[in-house]
Amino acid sequence: MATVARENIGTLHDKVSVKLTKEDYLPSFEKSLKQYAKTANVPGFRKGMVPAGMVRKMAGQAMFNEEVVRSAGKHLEDYMQKEKLAIFAQPMIMPSESPVRLDINNPTDVEFTFEIGIKPEFEIPALKNKAKLTAYKIIASDKMLEDEMGRLQRRFGKVDEQETVSKDLDIIYSTYEPCDAAGNVTGDKIEDTEELSMMPAKLKEMLMGKSAGASMVIVPAEICTTEELPKFLKDPLKAGEEAANNHYKLTITKVGLLIAKDMGPELYAAVFPSTEVVDAADFKEKVRVELQREFDRIARERYHNEIFELLVHSTPITLPENFLKRWMREGGEKPKSAAEVENEFSGFEHQLRWQLISDEVIRDNNINVTRDEVKNDIKTRVLAYYGMDADEEAPWMDGYMDKVMQDDKMADETFRRLLTDKIFLALEGKFNTEMKEIGEEEFFKLQDPHSMHHHH
Template sequence: MATVTRENIGLLNDKITVKVSQEDYLPNFDKAVKQLSKTANIPGFRKGMVPAGMVKKMHGQAIFADEILKTVEKELMGYIQNEKLEIFAQPLSLDKEAKNFDHNSPAEYDFAFEVGLKPNFSVTPLEDGKTSLVRYRIKATPEMVNEEVERLQLRGGKSNEVEAVTEDDNVLYLTAEEADAQGNVIEGGHTKETSFLFKNFTAAAQAQLKGKKKDDSIVIKAADAVDADKLNWFLHDVLGLHGDSAEKYFKLTITKIELIEKRELNEEFFKEVFPAETIATEEAFRDKLRSEIEKSWDAESRNHLHNELFEVLVHETPIELPKDFLKRWLQTGGEKPKTAEEADKEYPGFDHQLRWTLISDKLIRENKLDVSFEEVKESAKQKVMGYFGGAAATDGADWLDSYLERLLQDEKFVDQTYREMVTQKLFDWAENKVNVKEEEITAEEFAKLPNKHHHHEH
């Protein structure tokens, strides 16, 4: 009869030994041989009439080894389940050499595995108000409102193609290619077709671009292209970049230059910008824009607060991990084997994400922070309405329900939306467990705040 024993070999690191004898695997071996004899196609024998002895002679060794390993796996996983062991990943084999299986001489076999055990821990930063964070408030200045009014006037204005960059209101259509400081395009680097208003570049960048024509190019560092308060927007929305990319260089090649006639500030224009509102005056239009700008900054501030909270939880929650086991697992657990040096290099980022996974799983499970399918559906609906703007503003739009139905059949979309929502629900919950004080600062000051990390989805 099979036996399973366990011993500790390190911090949260145990050795499990599975011992199997003939009586554990031979019945299944004989059964597998008989089954194959009924289905095998072997020249000289009718299908279903192949002697078991012939099957053993031709395939016995492979079947024998397979049945032993199946028995061992069943015993190992059964033990882990019965003992309620919370383990990382999969058990790793400690057997350095392959076993010598011989179906003609059945024997007793030992198999040794090591497992990494998940730790017990408390999320101490959320206990008794130990953590204090700041929520920043950014007020929309008249300059911000003026810029947004002008941007919208240009967005909705009539465009005319021109030969050279000469006016502040020129829109430059660009191919942005990641390059080195000398302008040599990096093979496999980031590339984006984009457009940008000339006057939103820095004075230094404008000096390089002034007078340029179609197919001309400049080389510039992303951080030098725009002022600090526009940098995040420029990186994410214009260049399509994520993370810390401000120090990257780009070759910007002009593909087209336009001059746009600005829209008049009238009720028709106000209705196009805010189709669900009734706005009659420029003053009311500016007030609405001011409110929307501040909402946008509130969202940025909330993300900043949650990123700070993420870092506090990951770095200040005391969690012991079986580091050596996890490094060994990194070497063998992925699609491609890694060297010990590669695992060492990869481990810090892996450790960071693993801690977050442990913390978020614990908080979501213990506090029942779940998301229903109806909530996912409503979120999907809001996304669709965001994509299509005024066209989807009316709930009764004929196409909306059918479009949503197709979208919700996409498992990848549903899973992504669920993860985003449950992570957001987790941060909203955790935010109420820390001391949050408010502080009013300018957009320029906010842009200079250290952005430690973009928190991960669950």
């Protein structure tokens, strides 16, 4: 009869020993062997007529090993269910100087030892005490509204080709290619489009007066100031700081000038294709409403981030660090080094704490997402993509949705997003929240929520 014993070896970290007698695994092994003999295909023998001794010799040891391990795993699982143990990840076989050796010809009592990391019990003080939070209402300034209207005029404007680079508003179409000092290309081409005014000051001087087809060899560190260099390396070069002293061949492919679209019916229709716009004042109001909608989304996103950081950093949760670090090293598809684990553990722990907290919120608020909700959300997004309303006829939609719902990745991503939305919706009413109006410039200067709450 199998026996299971448990011993604490650290904080929320236990060793579980499963001792099997041969009677615990031999009957099921012999049964599996007989079943295999009935279906085995061996040249020279009819199906089901392979001699038992041959089957035992061919596949016996592997099946024996599998059955012993399966039996140990089942007894461990039964024990954890009986004890109602909530654990992280999966039990891991403990390393041993004398690993278990299994021999089909000499079945004996055998003992396996596993280590488990146990999920902690905890309270969430910030919810219990209705912690104070600030939610913001961003008020768009008249200048921001005018800037947004100007941006829309430029977005729907047209580009007139120019002979040479001559003004800050010129758009430079170009390519950057890694090369040597003589301009011999050594890497792949990177395409870029940038307004001249946004380029490093020294590079602007070098480009002035040049036309399409002109090329030059540049070194990022030589054409950028200390402040300009990081941005220039990231975009357009898509490189890190190690590329600061590399050579690049810059070639102008086109010079253009953006001509903004005049305020009028054509612009109104381009910006709001399915909505009637009466005049410039009506257009301005509709732009203001859209801008406010976007600001509301950004403010709500910040509020949710603040909830996330507050709960993660103010909830006292003890974790089985030693077990989790071993699981990170050995439990994934690819083993990690101890140094990699130490480097990644802080971020891993941050997300794990949120997972435990959100699981608690889901349980306490009976939150769930149905398959119909997932399907309806995907359908709504598809219709929006094609500019259609929910009540418009789309005969192709049912077949399309059947195909989409077979895409596990899309369905899973939609499920997770809807679940997250419901979690934050449930949390929004559980704090003592002050609503504060704020200008957009002041809002974007606020300290980020992670820095505000980080102290664990």
